[in-house]
Amino acid sequence: MRAIVYRENGGPEVLESVDRETPAPGPGEVRVRIAVSGVNPTDLQARSGAGRVAPPFAEVTPHLDGAGTVDAVGEGVGGGLLGRRVWVYMAAAGRPTGTAAEYAVVPAERAVPLPDEAGFDVGAALGVPALTAHRALTVAEDGPSRLRPGALEGRCVLAAGGAGAVGHAVIQLARWAGATVLGTVSGPEKARLATAAGAHHVINYREGDPAARIREIAPDGIDLVAEVALGANLGLDLAVLRPRGTIAAYADDGSGGRPVELNATKAMVLNARLQFLVLYTAGPEARAAAVADVTAALDAGALPVGEQHGLPLHRFPLDRTADAHRAVENATTGKILVDVA
Template identity: 75%
Template structure:
């Protein structure tokens, strides 16, 4: 089989296309013929060594993907063979990510993909959708799982609404019944956030974004899903309602976080940090069955595609700030 590997940490140039034997599934595992592999910032961090060690001599990258189960290990129902699935956390603590024609994962990390959902949708779930689901379910008074009506009457602020996680936050929050406000950096990204389902978009580079948000939600936002905590914390606190939650999954720009303890304390605010590697049991994106997580530019998430042999270029595009979801087409 063809696979992408890296043996040393570094830039995209460390990624190599090689021929390898097909891996065999062990007990409790399934082997998946990968159709599409999704690229996330976490994949670039793992490749470059940021916050990661390299526990194996060589690693096939990428946490997310979609394809068809073609073999199962002991203890796994053989009827799963031939089933379409989406994969998450495939390369987490394992050498077999989804940037290969075949990969092996624990059976519960190969989630059934409804027939009406394409492989592009499946490969775009994983990190973005699970991060978004967690961000929307960590509030003190909030639901622990999302479903239609779970966020009725709530206001969700999606920071960076045109990003992959921001896009999933918008879609899931709207599906669950929230009023969704997205902050964006310009009109093109506002169009993407609106296409994803945001009820309101606010350009944070113009005017007084806190006043604009408060005009829409006078009592403030119940949940802020935050991508750049250092840059946006002052705005978040200015629009957070009492007992509200800021769920932060990234700190884009790397700015130091300066916390006004008194303001935060009086607000009884919750500041929730999250990362999937240590998040515990992970919720499944049940919204897929309801068609609530479509992808493509018409749904607010443009797709940037690369063939398997150009995986390094896919990483370069992702790290250059490509707007949308970067995908690698593995199957011909």
């Protein structure tokens, strides 16, 4: 099979296209014939090293997310998955082989059936963005801990960076769960995308007084902020948060490594919750709940992708995976996909 690998940390140039033996699934595993592989910033962090001296394995095939068809199952796996179209998440988490290959072997629970109406593009765009969005929407002190229609009824959710992949999923899931959804963006084109994703209100944070505009829409304050750039946006978040509201920080994009400056008095007066989150350490119960709820939203048709749905797709063939990584590095708006099959 064809696979993309790297043996040392570095830039996209360390990625190499190679021929490898098609792997066989072990006990509790399935083999997926990958159709589309999704690229996330976390894949680039793993490839570049992100603080590690060397990759955790002698050779790594990158990418956590993807979609394809189960063509073999290991011992102990029921036959219900064999032949099923699935979306794959956390394929390369703690393992040397991700979805940037013609075949990927993953634990059976990380291969989730796709509804008949959902294409491989949708499946490859789920994973990290959708599960992270679910986690962000379910960490508030007063819940909910699960998402379903009506679970966020009467609440105001602010998706910071509403045109990004996670922001897009936050908007879609929050809208499906009944929230009033606001999104902050940096310009008209991203405003168009956030609106297409389903945001009820979109605010350009570079114009006028964004806090005043948000307060006009939500005079009692924002219940929950899904935050992509904590260092840059924390002041705005605290200015619009309601008492006992939650800021769920899943990234700190654009901070340049600057320390986050917190107005502790303001946060204490609000009884604010600042929740940090990352998918890998969220715990198996939280991830399982996220998978179940994202699947329900997917079944309901609530998670479409593509330009008309607020998430443009940018495609690369497998042998140009390095260019796909460069597109993510260059902050290309939308979802970067690698066509494998």
